[in-house]
Amino acid sequence: MAASMTAVFFHAHPDDEALLTAGTMAMLAAQGHRVVLVVATSGERGQADLAPGEALGEARIAELYKSAAALGCARVVNLGYGDSGLAPGGGIAEDRPPNAFIDADCEEAARRLAGILTEEKADLLTIYDPAGGYGHPDHVQVNRVGGRAAEIAGTPVVLEATVNRDPLLRGLKLVRRFYPQLDIRAFERAYSPGEEITHRVNVRRFARQKRASMAAHATQATGADTRTLGVMLKVPGPLYRLIFGTEWYVRRGLAPGTRLRHPFEVPPKG
Numbered sequence: 001m002a003a004s005m006t007a008v009f010f011h012a013h014p015d016d017e018a019l020l021t022a023g024t025m026a027m028l029a030a031q032g033h034r035v036v037l038v039v040a041t042s043g044e045r046g047q048a049d050l051a052p053g054e055a056l057g058e059a060r061i062a063e064l065y066k067s068a069a070a071l072g073c074a075r076v077v078n079l080g081y082g083d084s085g086l087a088p089g090g091g092i093a094e095d096r097p098p099n100a101f102i103d104a105d106c107e108e109a110a111r112r113l114a115g116i117l118t119e120e121k122a123d124l125l126t127i128y129d130p131a132g133g134y135g136h137p138d139h140v141q142v143n144r145v146g147g148r149a150a151e152i153a154g155t156p157v158v159l160e161a162t163v164n165r166d167p168l169l170r171g172l173k174l175v176r177r178f179y180p181q182l183d184i185r186a187f188e189r190a191y192s193p194g195e196e197i198t199h200r201v202n203v204r205r206f207a208r209q210k211r212a213s214m215a216a217h218a219t220q221a222t223g224a225d226t227r228t229l230g231v232m233l234k235v236p237g238p239l240y241r242l243i244f245g246t247e248w249y250v251r252r253g254l255a256p257g258t259r260l261r262h263p264f265e266v267p268p269k270g
């Protein structure tokens with residue numbers, strides 16, 4: 001591993017980095033690597049006490065910078081697409097903004113991200129699994145655009161940030177004992193099964209930074225009790241480290257059963 005490498009974390013909306021990759025980002029920054037955070041949208045159609053729209057987008061980008069500072073990011077970029085939103089029952093919303101990320105031309109969006117990857121001489125890019133985690137259309141688009149951008153830029157390592165569904169479901173069932181209103185059905189087919197995971201990154205030492213990153217997203221973490229971040233921030237410390245102490249990635253094309261512990265670890269030949 002070279003002394004200092006560059007990792008670009010590509011996310012759909014502000015706060016996705018807090019939930020999926022914050023511990024890895026804090027760890028890499030603490031190890032002296034350059035960490036760059038790119039979001040596709042400002043998340044202006046997310047759930048919040050503020051009405052959806054420009055003011056919410058501005059507030060969420062300010063929160064993103066706060067989160068990035070807590071994690072030690074060197075640079076934050078917003079590609080500036082419109083948040084495609086989510087239909088009431090999940091899936092693609094009909095009333096989308098004219099520049100919605102899911103309506104963007106994949107090739108054009110990929111070229112824009114590839115420009116950043118080339119400029120940064122990125123050694124690694126994180127995207128999402130093809131299902132887009134829990135299935136938000138913008139998250140599916142992150143997989144497509146990010147995968148293509150890495151091809152264009154020749155970025156050597158692409159990791160799909162995901163969640164190991166098996167311990168997630170166990171953890172959520174525990175949380176539900178304290179918060180019976182938590183609906184876990186959506187998680188039963190979300191993310192990735194344990195057998196597909198190639199990277200298990202232990203981030204327990206960075207629980208404080210990860211929690212600070214989540215807390216930075218105040219519009220998503222306060223108010224309604226049912227918002228994911230709000231529920232997660234109430235989880236007591238020891239349980240928090242248990243649930244959020246590992247971050248998971250899938251690198252396609254590795255031999256089945258590959259188990260790596262660090263994003264820059266070189267997989268065994270075989």
Ligand SMILES: [Zn+2]
Nearest residue numbers: 012013016136
């Ligand atoms: Zn998102």
